[in-house]
Amino acid sequence: MRALTWHGRRDVRIDRVPDPAIVEDGDAIIDVSSTAICGSDLHLYEILGPFLQRGDILGHEAMGTVVEIGPGVRRLTVGDRVVVPFTIACGTCFFCLKGLQSQCETTQVRAHGSGAALFGYTELYGSVPGGQAEFLRVPFADHGPIVVDPEPDDERYLFLSDILPTAWQAVQYAGVRAGDSLTVVGLGPVGQLCARIAGHLGIQVYGIDPVPERRRLADRYGVITHDAGVGVTEQIRAATQGRGTDASIDAVGMEAGGSPVAAAQRVATALPGALGKPLFEKVGVDRLTALRTAMSAVRRGGTISIAGVYGGEVDPLPLREMFDRQLQLRMGQCNVRRWTDDLLPLVEDPTDPLGVSDLVSHHLRLEDGPLGYQMFQNKEEGCIKVVLHP
DSSP states (O other): OEEEEEEETTEEEEEEOOOOOOOSTTOEEEEEEEEEEOHHHHHHHHTOGGGOOTTOBOOOEEEEEEEEEOTTOOSOOTTOEEEEOSBOOOSSSHHHHTTOGGGOTTTOOGGGTOOSOBBTOTGGGTOBOOSSBSEEEESSTTTSOEEOOSSSOHHHHGGGGTHHHHHHHHHHHHTOOTTOEEEEEOOSHHHHHHHHHHHHTTOEEEEEOSOHHHHHHHHTTTOEEEOSSTTHHHHHHHTTTTTOEEEEEEOOOOOOSSSHHHHHHHHHHHSOHHHHHHHHHHSOOOOOHHHHHHHHHEEEEEEEEEOSOOOOSSOOOOHHHHHHTTOEEEEOSOOGGGSHHHHHHHHHOTTOTTOGGGOOOEEEEGGGHHHHHHHHHHTGGGOSOEEEEO
16 A cells, blocks of 8 residues: 655655554454644654654544454444544543543553554554555554544544544643633644634634734634734733733644754754654753743633643753742643544534634645645645645
8 A cells, every 4th residue: 555654854755565454353444535644743754753763654643434344343334434533542441431542551652651552653652553544454443433424525524533632622621611711822733723612612712823824714713813922922911901811722842943952852853763762751852932932821820731742851841930820731642532522513513613624725645745744844835734635
């Protein structure tokens, strides 16, 4: 089959690789119809090279049709259209039963002290082949895949795999209610959905992003947008009686440019795996601009919800300030299946209250995946979200 594979920093290629096969009784094979490039994929494209091997299949947002099932699969049948959550969880362990599927005890990657295995996301999360391919092997198929309408409208459902539940969880973790205010730092795909979800729930949203196209898109959903830079949090505090918003969401995570710490990140990325890994595992290598902005924008006693991915082990935080201002932090990999029942009615609503259908800026063939990565990374041609079609 054809698949998008990693070959080095900013080097993604379309390769011929072996078709996946049933390995465990609970597996299913999916014929992929749509697969997206996620902001988290850009961390692999740019930063997390020490934890990848040449030829690793990328991608963790996928949907398609079931073409084969293992003998232990009871819930799915061949021909079902399914969305595949990016987290791989058994559905029956201690954490899965608590709705913490991202911490699944059955698939935890204990060699790296990590939570549940993820599709297409480095050895830190199991080196499981990803979904930017023609076919995908799905373990624990009786728990993970979400069966959806058989009509061939992938765009309505695809984002249930990751970014929609990730945004929903981020808003839930922010603890805001109707009438409250929320700052969203970063108006990429997850940030856009955070802003739309919060607006749908009756929350006033302030959005921060340096890209004009992203601000204009958020404006259409009632977000009060601001360019990133000096003075932006002062503007938001001025609009909220000098206090700041009730909560904020960091929808950016680690970045790769523009600060001395990011230079350490680039050094770690450029080193061979045996040398680069310890820097990520033992040094603070993240640029914390977005997180500090989220902290600055929130009022005393407020909550910061972190949806963006970070990679450093000892990133410095202003703990005295955080303690003094009584700030609360919530964060974590998304527990996709925990939120499915909340989100399916919104996705299937013909009025599209979250604007899921207008988030995609580019539809490309799988062969054009390298171009899609480049456009998304460089924010070219108004790129917001890229969907690939094998």
